[in-house]
Amino acid sequence: MIPELGHFALILALVLSLVQAVVPLVGAHRNSSALMGVGRPAAQGQFFFILFSYVCLTWAFIQSDFSVQLAASNSHSATPLMYKITGVWGNHEGSLLLWAMSLSLWTVAVTVFSRHLPDAFLARVLGVLGWVSAGFISFTLVTSNPFDRLLPAVAEGRDLNPLLQDPGMIIHPPLLYMGYVGFSVAFAFAIAALMSGRLDAAWARWSRPWTTVAWVFLTAGIAVGSGWAYYELGWGGWWFWDPVENASFMPWLLGTALIHSLAVTEKRGAFRSWTVLLAIGAFSLSLLGTFLVRSGVLTSVHAFATDPKRGLYILALLVIVIGCSLFLYAMRAPRLAGGGSFGFVSRETALLGNNVLLTVASASVLLGTLYPLFLDALNLGKISVGPPYFEAVFVPLMTPVVVLMMFGPFLRWKDDDLAAAVRKVAPAFIASVLIGFGTAWAVDHVTWRTVLGLALSAWVVLASIQLLVVRLKERAGASAGSRLRSITASWWGMWLAHFGVGIFIIGVTLVGSLDQNIDVKMKEGQRAELAGYTFLFRGALDADGPNYDAARGIIELSRDGRALGTLTPEKRVYRAQGMPMTEASLDIGVFRDVYVTLGEQLPDGAWIVSLYYKPFISWIWMGCLLMGLGGVFAASDRRYRRLAAREATAGAGQRAAASA
Amino acid sequence: MKAKFLVPLLLFFGLAGFLAFGLTLNPREVPSPLIDKPAPDFSLARLDQPEQTFSLKEMQGEVWLLNVWASWCVACREEHPVLVRMAQQKLVPIVGLNYKEVRGDGAINARGMALETETGMAIERARTWLKDLGNPYVLSVLDIDGRVGIDFGVYGVPETFLIDRQGRIRYKHIGPITPDALQNVLMPKVEELRRAG
Numbered sequence: 001m002i003p004e005l006g007h008f009a010l011i012l013a014l015v016l017s018l019v020q021a022v023v024p025l026v027g028a029h030r031n032s033s034a035l036m037g038v039g040r041p042a043a044q045g046q047f048f049f050i051l052f053s054y055v056c057l058t059w060a061f062i063q064s065d066f067s068v069q070l071a072a073s074n075s076h077s078a079t080p081l082m083y084k085i086t087g088v089w090g091n092h093e094g095s096l097l098l099w100a101m102s103l104s105l106w107t108v109a110v111t112v113f114s115r116h117l118p119d120a121f122l123a124r125v126l127g128v129l130g131w132v133s134a135g136f137i138s139f140t141l142v143t144s145n146p147f148d149r150l151l152p153a154v155a156e157g158r159d160l161n162p163l164l165q166d167p168g169m170i171i172h173p174p175l176l177y178m179g180y181v182g183f184s185v186a187f188a189f190a191i192a193a194l195m196s197g198r199l200d201a202a203w204a205r206w207s208r209p210w211t212t213v214a215w216v217f218l219t220a221g222i223a224v225g226s227g228w229a230y231y232e233l234g235w236g237g238w239w240f241w242d243p244v245e246n247a248s249f250m251p252w253l254l255g256t257a258l259i260h261s262l263a264v265t266e267k268r269g270a271f272r273s274w275t276v277l278l279a280i281g282a283f284s285l286s287l288l289g290t291f292l293v294r295s296g297v298l299t300s301v302h303a304f305a306t307d308p309k310r311g312l313y314i315l316a317l318l319v320i321v322i323g324c325s326l327f328l329y330a331m332r333a334p335r336l337a338g339g340g341s342f343g344f345v346s347r348e349t350a351l352l353g354n355n356v357l358l359t360v361a362s363a364s365v366l367l368g369t370l371y372p373l374f375l376d377a378l379n380l381g382k383i384s385v386g387p388p389y390f391e392a393v394f395v396p397l398m399t400p401v402v403v404l405m406m407f408g409p410f411l412r413w414k415d416d417d418l419a420a421a422v423r424k425v426a427p428a429f430i431a432s433v434l435i436g437f438g439t440a441w442a443v444d445h446v447t448w449r450t451v452l453g454l455a456l457s458a459w460v461v462l463a464s465i466q467l468l469v470v471r472l473k474e475r476a477g478a479s480a481g482s483r484l485r486s487i488t489a490s491w492w493g494m495w496l497a498h499f500g501v502g503i504f505i506i507g508v509t510l511v512g513s514l515d516q517n518i519d520v521k522m523k524e525g526q527r528a529e530l531a532g533y534t535f536l537f538r539g540a541l542d543a544d545g546p547n548y549d550a551a552r553g554i555i556e557l558s559r560d561g562r563a564l565g566t567l568t569p570e571k572r573v574y575r576a577q578g579m580p581m582t583e584a585s586l587d588i589g590v591f592r593d594v595y596v597t598l599g600e601q602l603p604d605g606a607w608i609v610s611l612y613y614k615p616f617i618s619w620i621w622m623g624c625l626l627m628g629l630g631g632v633f634a635a636s637d638r639r640y641r642r643l644a645a646r647e648a649t650a651g652a653g654q655r656a657a658a659s660a
Numbered sequence: 661m662k663a664k665f666l667v668p669l670l671l672f673f674g675l676a677g678f679l680a681f682g683l684t685l686n687p688r689e690v691p692s693p694l695i696d697k698p699a700p701d702f703s704l705a706r707l708d709q710p711e712q713t714f715s716l717k718e719m720q721g722e723v724w725l726l727n728v729w730a731s732w733c734v735a736c737r738e739e740h741p742v743l744v745r746m747a748q749q750k751l752v753p754i755v756g757l758n759y760k761e762v763r764g765d766g767a768i769n770a771r772g773m774a775l776e777t778e779t780g781m782a783i784e785r786a787r788t789w790l791k792d793l794g795n796p797y798v799l800s801v802l803d804i805d806g807r808v809g810i811d812f813g814v815y816g817v818p819e820t821f822l823i824d825r826q827g828r829i830r831y832k833h834i835g836p837i838t839p840d841a842l843q844n845v846l847m848p849k850v851e852e853l854r855r856a857g
Contacts, residue, residue, distance in 0.1 A: 277668060284672070291679065311683040319676050326669040333665045370678065377681045 003068050006056025007147040010097075013049035013104075014137040016042050020107075021130030024123035028196075036119050039126035040111045046133065047104040054101050057146050058088050067153035070094060070146050076159035076576045078547040086170050087160040092294065092310075093146035095173060099290070100136045102174070102181045107133065110185060110210075117206060124192035125185075132184055135317045143310045159547060159576030168228030176221030176248055180286040182214025183255060187283035190276045191325055194332045199276060204266035207279070209635045211262060212493075215255045216631035222248050223624035234582035234597045236517060236612045238620060241390045246369045247289030253362040254282040257355040259634075264351050268413060271352065273329075273336040278355070280329060284322045285362070291318055292369070343415035350408030354401050361397045365390065395452070402456045402505070405498055406463035410470075428466050432459035445513045453509025460502025464495060490637040497630025504623025510616035517612040523605065531613035533594055534558045535567075540598070540607060548572045548581075553598040553607060557587055569598040569609070593617050693813070694829045699726070699821065700811035704801035707758060707786055710779070714755075714801050716827050723853045724753045725846075726821040727797070727837075728809065731789040732765035733817040739836035740793050746842065747796035752850050756800030758786050759809045759817055779804055822846065824853045 020042035027035025057070070061084045066072040074091045075084050088094040107129045114122055140146070163169075189207045193199045225245070230238040239245065258278040265275045291314050342348040368385045375383055411421055436455025440446045471491070472483050520528045524539035536556040543552035550572040557564045570583035587594040592615045599608030694700075703715040727743065729736045743754060761782035762773070782802055790800070803809055812821065812829075822831040831849050833841065 273665075280668075315676065315679055315683065318679075322672055323669065323676075326672055330665040330669055334662045370675075373682045374678060377678050 002056050003060055003065070003147040003149070006053040006060075007145065009049040009053040009056065010137065010141060010147075013046045013053065013100075014134060014141060016046040016049065017130050017133040017137055019130075020046060021127055021134050024130070025127035028120040028123040028127070031120065033119055036123035039123050039130070042130070043104070043107045043111050043126055047101075047108045050097070050101045050104045050137075054088075054097055057094065057097065058085055060147075061085065061088050064157065065153075066155070066157050067149055067151060069148045069150040072150050072154050072157045074157070074160050076157045076547055078575075079157075079159055079165070080546055082170065083160055083165045086164070089173050090160050090164040090169065093140065093144040095177075096136065096140045096144055096294070097146055098173065099177055099181060100133065100140060102177045103129070103133050103136065103184060106178075106182055106185050106214075110188075114206070121192055121196060121198070124195050125188045128188040128191045129184060132188075132321060135321065139310075139313050139317060143313050157576065159574060162548070162572070162574040162577065162579050162581045163232060165547075165574075166228060166232050168224055168232060172221060172224045172228055175217050175224055179214055179216075179218025179221050180248070180251060180289065182210070182217055183251060183258075183279075183283040183286050185214065186211040186258065186279045187325070190279035191328065194276060194325075194328050197332065197335070199272045199336055201266050201269055204262045204275065205640070208259070208262050208266060209637075209640050211255065211259055211279075212631050212635040215252070215259055216628050216635070218248065218252050218255060219624060219628045219631065222252060223621055223628070226624075227621055230617070231584050231586060231595075234584050234610075236515075236584075236595055236610075236614065238511075238617065241368070241387045243369050244289075244293050246365050247292050250362050250365050250369075251282050251285040251289060253358050253365070254278060254285055257358040257362075258282050260351050261355050264348055268342065268348060270342060270348055271355075273333040274352075274355070276329060276333065276336070278359075280322070280325045281359075284318075284325075285366075287318050287321060288366075291315060342413070345411065345416050345418040345421070347408055347411040347413050347416075350404050350411055354404050354408070357397055357401045357404075361394065361401075364393045364397065368393070395449070399452065399456065402460060402501065405501065406460055406467075409467055409494070409498075410463075425463060425466070428462040429459060432456070432462055440513075443510075443514060447513065450509060450513040453505055453512075457502045457505040457509065460498065460505065464499045464502065468495065488637055488639065490634045490639070493630045493632070493634025493637070495630070496633060497627045500623045500626025500628075500630060502623070503619050503626055507616045507619030507621075507623060511614050511620070514615045515613060515617075517610065519599070519608060519610045521602065521606045522609045523607075528609070528611060530611045532559055533564075533613065535596070535609075535611055537607070537609065538566075540601070543570060545572070547576065548574045550583075551598065551601070553585075553596075553609065555585075555596055555609070557594060564594075567594070567596045569596045571598045571600075588618060590618060591616060695832065696828060696830065699823050699827055699829045700808070702801075702808045702811065704757075704803060704808060705779075707756070707783060707790075707800040707802055710783060710802070714799060716823075719753070719755065719823070720827060721825050722753060723825060723850055724755060724798075724823055726755050726757055726812075726823060728757045728759050728812075728814050728817050728819045728821075729800075730759050730761050730764050730817050731785050732761075735836045736818045737793075739818050740796070742837050742839055742842060743796035744794040747794075751847065753798045754796055756797035757803055757808065757812075758782070758800050759803050759814065760806040761786050761802065761804070763804075764806070764817070775804070820846075822849055822853070824856075 020039055023042070024036050024039035027033070027038065057068075059065075060068040060071045061075045062081065064071065064075060064077040064084075066075075070091060070093050071087075074087045074094070079087065089098040107126065110122075110125060110129070114125075117125070186207050189203065189210070193203045222245075225248070226238050229240065229245075230236070258275065258281075261271050261275040261278050264271045291311075294310060294314055368389050371385045372383055375381055407421070407425060410424055432455050435458040436451045436453075437446075439454045439458075440450045443450075471487060472480075475483050475486060478486070516531050518528070518530055522528060522535075522537040524537060526537050528535045528537075534557070536558070538554035538556060540551045540553045543550045550570045552568050552570045555567040555569070557567055565587055567585040567587060569585040572581045572583060573579065574581060582597045582599070584595055584597045586596075592613060595612035595614055597610045599610060601607050699716055701716050703713045706712050706714050729739075746752065747754065762778045762785070779802065782804055786800065786802070790797075806814075812819075816834065818836055820833040820837055821829050822833070824830050830853060831846075833846060837846065
């Protein structure tokens with residue numbers, strides 16, 4: 001009964017999304033406030049029904065109702081409660097429902113936090129979001145109904161994929177989806193602005209916090225996913241350029257460009273058509289990512305069951321949404337010329353340069369991801385594109401991005417003197433190059449990659465410090481406290497996020513250059529050495545869990561005779577699917593991780609144990625954390641709230657005048 | 661409308677064309693390295709007479725199918741009626757490779773189970789399945805620990821290998837054989853191999 005209620009609620013949500021898609025747009029066209037007013041309750045009602053539907057599905061998982069096909073294939077009566085709940089999105093149908101739910105949540109957030117927007121504009125935004133929502137809910141209902149029954153019911157479910165039974169998986173998909181789907185708001189704002197022809201600084205200012213928050217979610221989602229891959233897949237790697245990872249990375253790159261482009265549009269009125277195109281592009285790449293993951297066009301570790309009907313449906317959706325918006329863009333963009341003019345040496349130029357580079361980087365990831373498909377389509381054979389391609393393309397593109405990223409903030413808007421600006425940063429730049437060579441030489445690993453990485457990170461750190469000092473000196477005479485307070489949240493956001501990039505590069509460079517790993521055969525009482533650490537194997541014992549059998553190795557870690565703790569890697573076999581899994585055990589430190597996995601047991605009782613030494617790997621995630629934190633700061637700038645309040649009163653006044 | 665603003669739209673349509681084509685491809689169609697190579701030889705106990713073994717030589721001179729199955733495999737249940745009909749119509753001889761009957765079943769903890777116990781259990785379970793659903797096989801053999809499956813590169817059950825008169829693998833079908841796949845893919849290949857001698 002409950003699954004049928006969930007199914008019915010989802011159908012109601014579809015009906016409401018269609019109402020939300022049509023009525024407000026008609027209202028905005030006819031300038032009828034009654035019709036425009038329908039958007040808000042429709043969006044909120046839609047969220048209520050999707051949420052209800054989602055709870056019903058979760059209930060089927062919690063109750064182990066194996067007459068529901070999805071629960072039977074992705075849950076098990078012995079699965080821990082937490083993984084019964086997260087199992088709901090650990091599959092195609094459930095994750096689509098999650099997609100639709102997060103879109104609906106964003107829409108409701110727009111209805112709540114954008115009361116100050118002009119009615120017609122809000123109506124158009126809600127209309128656009130309604131169309132996207134209708135597309136996804138109907139996709140779920142028509143091709144991937146999560147409430148399909150399995151009659152007669154089976155006695156026991158097949159359990160959730162053991163790889164997904166992990167704390168990282170509890171938060172990774174919701175964060176990622178909030179990010180992916182969050183770009184739909186920036187997209188809807190852009191389309192609404194194209195429809196109304198109102199692409200001005202106000203539009204950019206409204207879009208900015210939304211875009212930044214979505215970007216923060218996406219950053220966090222990607223970072224958590226990468227962390228999960230690091231400790232759960234048991235290979236010690238943290239990024240694999242897998243098509244599904246790329247699917248989330250492409251919108252991130254374009255979203256980063258979009259954030260910066262919006263800043264220019266807000267401050268200087270320039271780049272308007274370029275900003276709109278980026279807003280459309282970032283969301284299109286989110287949709288494309290969904291297509292790539294869900295249609296099974298590409299294989300990857302995330303491969304899902306392939307159903308051509310699903311692929312076709314979502315491709316049609318893609319063509320309609322992106323095709324229509326790019327057509328609208330082609331119609332309206334030619335009128336957008338103009339905006340603030342700027343000289344060749346100016347902050348605008350630096351931002352434009354980085355935007356172009358980020359876009360090219362995004363395109364090259366797209367090319368690498370789809371290249372096997374292109375070749376196959378042109379009958380040139382089956383190949384796969386791996387990390388060497390991406391690294392070869394990525395390093396040369398990102399190097400100027402990082403250099404410009406720190407140079408840009410030293411430049412003035414509109415026009416600046418190149419010689420003066422270069423003189424300002426030259427000491428930091430030269431020092432960075434020296435530090436790069438010096439550090440690489442000190443760690444005895446002088447390759448161009450290590451030197452480049454270290455020099456770039458030194459550049460980011462030094463220039464960040466210099467930037468902060470310059471900023472603090474600006475208000476001569478004021479007290480230190482008031483100088484600090486005078487810095488806006490959005491400036492701190494920029495500073496932190498850029499600084500985070502530097503921390504991130506340190507991590508990537510050092511773990512790439514200096515990590516060590518060995519596989520050893522160990523018997524009880526035997527020792528192994530790696531990078532100055534001693535590993536003493538104390539044997540393995542049974543450590544069965546609720547839904548798996550496991551052997552747990554006990555390894556004592558020490559350095560120079562000082563005990564550092566016990567590592568307990570596990571080898572598990574999940575009963576329902578008979579799937580073996582390695583659970584790595586980590587000793588996490590600020591400057592290095594020690595990472596151990598347990599392999600096979602040999603006939604003579606010894607175990608194969610893999611030992612890894614990963615210097616500075618935590619810095620990768622610390623960098624991501626700082627970038628995300630920067631985004632939070634930027635989005636929380638008082639300016640948005642103050643303007644919102646002012647416009648709300650102004651808007652209310654206008655409405656009152658109009659109705660009088 | 662200026663032409664340059666149409667560029668993104670045109671690029672997107674080009675991309676969409678490729679994606680549409682991509683949907684017609686099957687990325688899971690991994691070319692098996694064993695195609696056209698001699699099938700890995702094995703000698704395994706027969707399900708009907710466990711004291712006797714079966715090896716590839718016994719099928720020499722015939723075009724036949726090696727079908728990988730297990731009673732715990734849900735997709736096999738779906739495939740089984742097709743196999744039974746094939747046997748009734750005597751289309752092509754099918755040998756069953758019963759794959760990890762006990763330890764493949766997640767519901768059973770086979771760790772530490774003695775091999776004799778496991779074999780006895782496997783025979784019982786596999787025979788019950790064939791009695792209940794019909795036996796389409798010339799004979800079935802027991803791959804208790806899945807080693808032969810590894811030699812054949814089995815990565816999911818069911819899978820079916822088409823083997824020619826010389827004992828070479830000529831085709832591998834992944835997943836359940838559907839009536840459609842049987843008629844349009846498998847049987848034409850069987851006919852072709854029979855004509856080729």
